[in-house]
Amino acid sequence: MAKKAVVLLSGGIDSTTTLAIAKTEGFELHALSFQYGQRNVHELRAAQKIAHDMKVKHHLVLDIDLSAVGGSALTTDTPVPKKRTDEEIRQAIPITYVPARNIVFLALSLAWAESIGASDIFIGVNTLDSSGYPDCRPEFIRTFEKTANLGTKAGVEGRPFRIHTPLINMTKAQIIQKGITLGVDYSLTQSCYDPAPNGRSCGECDSCLLRKKGFREAGIPDPTPYVE
Amino acid sequence: MAKKAVVLLSGGIDSTTTLAIAKTEGFELHALSFQYGQRNVHELRAAQKIAHDMKVKHHLVLDIDLSAVGGSALTTDTPVPKKRTDEEIRQAIPITYVPARNIVFLALSLAWAESIGASDIFIGVNTLDSSGYPDCRPEFIRTFEKTANLGTKAGVEGRPFRIHTPLINMTKAQIIQKGITLGVDYSLTQSCYDPAPNGRSCGECDSCLLRKKGFREAGIPDPTPYVE
Numbered sequence: 001m002a003k004k005a006v007v008l009l010s011g012g013i014d015s016t017t018t019l020a021i022a023k024t025e026g027f028e029l030h031a032l033s034f035q036y037g038q039r040n041v042h043e044l045r046a047a048q049k050i051a052h053d054m055k056v057k058h059h060l061v062l063d064i065d066l067s068a069v070g071g072s073a074l075t076t077d078t079p080v081p082k083k084r085t086d087e088e089i090r091q092a093i094p095i096t097y098v099p100a101r102n103i104v105f106l107a108l109s110l111a112w113a114e115s116i117g118a119s120d121i122f123i124g125v126n127t128l129d130s131s132g133y134p135d136c137r138p139e140f141i142r143t144f145e146k147t148a149n150l151g152t153k154a155g156v157e158g159r160p161f162r163i164h165t166p167l168i169n170m171t172k173a174q175i176i177q178k179g180i181t182l183g184v185d186y187s188l189t190q191s192c193y194d195p196a197p198n199g200r201s202c203g204e205c206d207s208c209l210l211r212k213k214g215f216r217e218a219g220i221p222d223p224t225p226y227v228e
Numbered sequence: 229m230a231k232k233a234v235v236l237l238s239g240g241i242d243s244t245t246t247l248a249i250a251k252t253e254g255f256e257l258h259a260l261s262f263q264y265g266q267r268n269v270h271e272l273r274a275a276q277k278i279a280h281d282m283k284v285k286h287h288l289v290l291d292i293d294l295s296a297v298g299g300s301a302l303t304t305d306t307p308v309p310k311k312r313t314d315e316e317i318r319q320a321i322p323i324t325y326v327p328a329r330n331i332v333f334l335a336l337s338l339a340w341a342e343s344i345g346a347s348d349i350f351i352g353v354n355t356l357d358s359s360g361y362p363d364c365r366p367e368f369i370r371t372f373e374k375t376a377n378l379g380t381k382a383g384v385e386g387r388p389f390r391i392h393t394p395l396i397n398m399t400k401a402q403i404i405q406k407g408i409t410l411g412v413d414y415s416l417t418q419s420c421y422d423p424a425p426n427g428r429s430c431g432e433c434d435s436c437l438l439r440k441k442g443f444r445e446a447g448i449p450d451p452t453p454y455v456e
Contacts, residue, residue: 098339114328
């Protein structure tokens with residue numbers, strides 16, 4: 001019987017590629033998405049299409065109202081920054097940072113994993129082409145894993161959890177190239193922080209800019225419907 | 229201006245005493261409770277009364293559907309164990325264990341703390357008179373704190389979080405004695421895992437048994453309305 005893996009699935013390039021990697025490694029896929037008060041419901045729709053396309057065993061969408069705790073342009077009405085240069089994107093942690101988001105998401109994926117008897121959790125974080133979020137760094141992931149193994153029944157009883165981060169040292173271009181070899185349909189994915197009401201991507205937020213750059217550097221046509 | 233603290237408040241003896249301690253230490257109190265699919269809504273009502281009684285600045289109740297992830301007698305229809313001996317309570321992690329609960333709760337308290345600019349988080353865990361839950365142990369708390377400081381903007385920018393566990397080495401009797409000196413009204417608190425529809429405590433689950441023993445050993449009359 002295939003081992004179960006919980007895979008965090010936002011519906012963007014990274015989590016979708018991560019899901020494809022977990023599938024290739026032979027895991028039974030349990031995809032986890034969050035409805036966390038973010039403004040792009042399109043992201044969740046993308047996650048649903050991807051989960052279906054990749055034939056996951058179970059796709060759980062958990063409601064968690066992060067807008068109640070506030071503090072981010074992704075969960076409030078604060079404008080999303082546009083047309084920033086590579087330099088600007090890398091320099092400081094932007095206001096699109098959601099307080100403790102990956103800690104919250106990993107904690108919930110851990111709860112689900114323990115409950116269904118999975119020891120493997122996949123998350124598509126990467127340090128190279130990200131926006132400098134502290135909760136995407138390897139030292140954070142390793143410490144979270146240690147916390148998970150100290151703070152759960154499975155962990156203390158000798159069934160330790162492993163947090164897999166297959167993309168952690170890859171550029172966006174490398175991620176896309178990897179996904180293409182695994183048959184990922186990137187036209188289903190959604191990266192934009194601020195899509196138009198019809199779901200088209202803005203093309204100007206940090207996430208769109210990183211996405212465009214990734215396809216350009218990978219030498220692969222970008223299938224994304226942009227506003228312009 | 230008083231420093232802000234986020235205090236996890238379930239409505240039981242431990243979290244209520246912890247709230248009183250944070251108040252005595254001069255913090256501005258931001259109490260956080262969860263509606264997480266548990267069957268005792270009475271616990272949340274207790275938390276609301278306590279938050280009002282202790283004049284907290286803000287009481288946030290976050291909806292988080294832990295029953296969707298399953299795996300515990302506290303969030304499903306599995307019967308709660310009754311009339312267990314001290315020995316039985318201490319021996320193994322019981323089915324009332326909620327997978328990764330304190331990791332999830334601490335992660336969300338961290339998100340709120342970062343968002344409101346608080347560096348101090350209080351949680352009423354204790355190792356002595358608890359049911360052997362792994363996420364109540366000091367080594368778990370210290371590792372979580374490290375994870376929090378690696379995985380948040382505040383942490384990496386030099387405003388580290390501190391997880392306060394003032395009860396960690398206290399018995400239930402000592403906790404109750406401490407709370408009485410701080411003026412805690414324990415008649416407002418609720419510990420039962422399986423209360424009757426009218427809110428009266430069952431008197432037989434692990435949590436009721438530990439509560440009764442605590443009052444008995446503290447030499448203080450137990451104000452709890454029990455079923456029998």
